[in-house]
Amino acid sequence: MTTPSVRVFHKLEGLFSIYKPPGVHWKLVRDTVETNLLKGINAASPPAPRQRVQFLAEPTSVVAEGSNELTLSAASVPALAHHPLVSGPEFQHIGVGVGHRLDVFSSGVLVLGVGQANKALTDLYRSHVTRDYTLEGELGMATDNFSHTGRLIERTTYDHITRDKLERVLAMMQGSNQKALLTYSKVDMSTQEAYELAVKGELRPDGKSPPIMTGLRLLHFQPPRFTLEVQCLNETQRYLCRILHEVGLELRSTAVCKGVRRTRDGPFTLQHALTHQHWTSPDVIQAIRQYRSSRKASKAKHTQPGKDTGTASQRQEMAEEAAVTGDSHRLHSVLTSKAFGS
16 A cells, blocks of 8 residues: 555656756756655655554552552554654655756756656657757857856957848858758658658757757847847757857857757747746646646647648657657657658
């Protein structure tokens, strides 16, 4: 018979995402979540204490006067060896894993897993799901680590930079990354299949590859500040900061990164991310339930016969779900199926 604490733990086994604030190390975030979950698990009502039979001496008032015999009686008493005040909390540790990590400088969506869900978390970490970022840049300076926290090594002018020039540079960089994606996807580009995958935006690297941008656009430009939206694969936070540095160089100037925020990690978006005040067991359980129900609803929608499920976003969602669950056969069928308007 399972205890209430064990039942709560089983409800917590799953994937969920939190919003990591800037300036905090991901290990501290993970430890904080783990501590809160342990408190919620161990706060469940403890089971009734076990009883054991013990022979107790009868009170002296019951024993006849002048008798030297010791009278014992059987009694059922709690087994103190299993009492929570003696044995301590039922759960001392739970395995909370972290997916694609964020450094201290960055913020945004951070995917976590509990218990058996760490296997799916590992599959997500190794898969080629797309992640979206918002990058804040500032023109006119260069540092040794490409961010505003580094040592200043150069100052430049930026008055000659216009929005049109910046957008042309971004288009050029995106084009070069698309060529790299074609190279690392190892798909025969002379085939119809390769053409269809490229048109639908479903090309992915085959095996290991360097960081690759699949999308890059300008959101805001007010010199010296500008904001970019980036979709990428296999990236690091240093690579994201370097993107802004290279943008500055292409514009005959310099630029540093003022902020990195992840807005999507595969199927997890900012809408799913729990903020600091919601890093509790009830909120995490609710987030895991919502994610599971959304996955089931999405899967049921895509498998309904006679329905047109051929939009690019739906195909990408199915591919990312297959990658998260480690279903390589399903992932291949999603990318190559002729049933999705190919």
